[in-house]
Amino acid sequence: MTKTMEAPAKAKTGKANHSTIQRRLIPAYIFLIIVSFLSVFPLLWMISAATNTSLDVARGKIMFGSYALENFKNLITQQNLWGAMKNSFVYSIVQTVASLFICSLAGFGFELYHDKGKDRLFGILLLAMMVPQVATMVPLFKMMSQMGLLNTVWGFILPSLSTPFLIMMFRQNSRNFPLDLMQAARIDGLSEIGIFFRMYVPIMRSTYAAAAVITFMNAWNAYLWPKVVLNQADAQTMPMLIANLSAGYSIDYGVLMMGVLFCSIPTMIVFFILQKQFAEGITGAVK
Incomplete structure (x- = not known):
């Protein structure tokens, strides 16, 4: 009877620890997402600039255009x-x-x-x-x-x-x-x-x-x-x-x-x- 009661308790404890670890990793995930975006942004800007006019590129337009x-x-x-x-x-x-x-x-x-x-x-x-x-x-x-x-x-x-x-x-x-x-x-x-x-x-x-x-x-x-x-x-x-x-x-x-x-x-x-x-x-x- 005691072993039967301990199993659900251990399962709940394991789930709680797992969720705690995931919450602690949230700042790391946010940091990695920001760094990934900064790394990919020059490539995205290059592709976007290739689809815009020279004036739009000089003005700093980031969105994709129709001038490709x-x-x-x-x-x-x-x-x-x-x-x-x-x-x-x-x-x-x-x-x-x-x-x-x-x-x-x-x-x-x-x-x-x-x-x-x-x-x-x-x-x-x-x-x-x-x-x-x-x-x-x-x-x-x-x-x-x-x-x-x-x-x-x-x-x-x-x-x-x-x-x-x-x-x-x-x-x-x-x-x-x-x-x-x-x-x-x-x-x-x-x-x-x-x-x-x-x-x-x-x-x-x-x-x-x-x-x-x-x-x-x-x-x-x-x-x-x-x-x-x-x-x-x-x-x-x-x-x-x-x-x-x-x-x-x-x-x-x-x-x-x-x-x-x-x-x-x-x-x-x-x-x-x-x-x-x-x-x-x-x-x-x-x-």
């Missing part, structure tokens, strides 16, 4: 939108694929093969992260000019083809790669190249996804180096197109925001598709 089609037409007539989108896609995809291959191969070698001088070489490589890009701009431009690579995809991607950050990222995550698996593959007669392509690449796919997101975004949003090496109108990228829209005495803010919206869509799509793998790759998860 006109802004899109003006953007197409003023700038080579599709050509810039094509160039950005080609440059970014080629740089992403080439960088992933080279940097992952370097990280694979630095971590999984033993040599007395590799740590010294890696330390020298990390020193390159401290050299600002502006310091190498002039010699790089002279090199690309002498090689005839101005206004080409290779002139765009060669300076960023191998970055110390990506090599370090692959090396750090390669520490979770099972060495016993490599030794078993060697016993079975698999070559070192076969181990890299058939075992290392599939197991490290989370790291590849994170590196792909970082490299694609950096290549897509690059402005300074493309501005130097791509000096023809038919070779411009999306950031260069937006810079052209913001130049001059009279700026159409509606058209400018429409261009920014088109420039932001590809990177948002890539991140949303690979966000789970991105989080796993950043934390060093190995499948």
